[in-house]
Amino acid sequence: MTAEQKNLLLHVCCGPCAAGCVDRIPEGWQPVLFFSNSNIATRAEYDRRLAEVHKLSAITRLRVVEDDYNHDAWLAAVAGLEREPEGGARCRRCFRFNLSRAARKAAELGCARFTTTLTVSPRKNSAQIFEAGRESGPFLDVDFKKQDGFAHSVAMSRQYGMYRQASCGCEFAPARPVLS
Ligand code: SF4
Secondary structure, three states, X not given: OOOOOEEEEEEOOOHHHHHOOHHHOOOOEEEEEEEXXXXXXXXXXXXXXXXXXXXXXXXXXXXXXXXXXXXXXXXXXXXXXXXXXXXXXXHHHHHHHHHHHHHHHHHHHOOOEEEEHHHHOOOOXXXXXXXXXXXXXXXXXXXXXXXXXXXXXXXXXXXXXXXXXXXXXXXXXXXXXXOO
């Protein structure tokens, strides 16, 4: 990190998405990877995704910080929204849950801002994510899906030999063909 760079907490939804984001961080920011994804069911799947983030950390030499896993707390946060379609109210609550934790961790670690790799997915609405981020704290708007960001993440995750999952994470999300 150079003297002009500031720390940016990068909430990482999974290794494959992060693989296409870490080399597209806005100039002047040094990312710290933050794995905070209590939305993921099950613990085994959570551990599998976390392992891919550690793999990325080893390749890029970026520091990774892991949050506590508390799926029960996440389930309580989305209670009553289980039947919402993907992209609806449950997902907005989910973004807020994870990004609030990212905001707290950014403050704890002395990071001036935080952002998230969630915007790289073509299945996620970046405006919804920005709104949840801004409501949570000093969020830096970065739309990683710009400039073919998702195709870039697929290419990089292939290059790194990463596991790419078939569902967003929670038990209410439909399993779908892996995007490529
Ligand atoms: S589908 Fe994905 S974003 Fe929506 S609530 Fe489930 S884990 Fe969260």
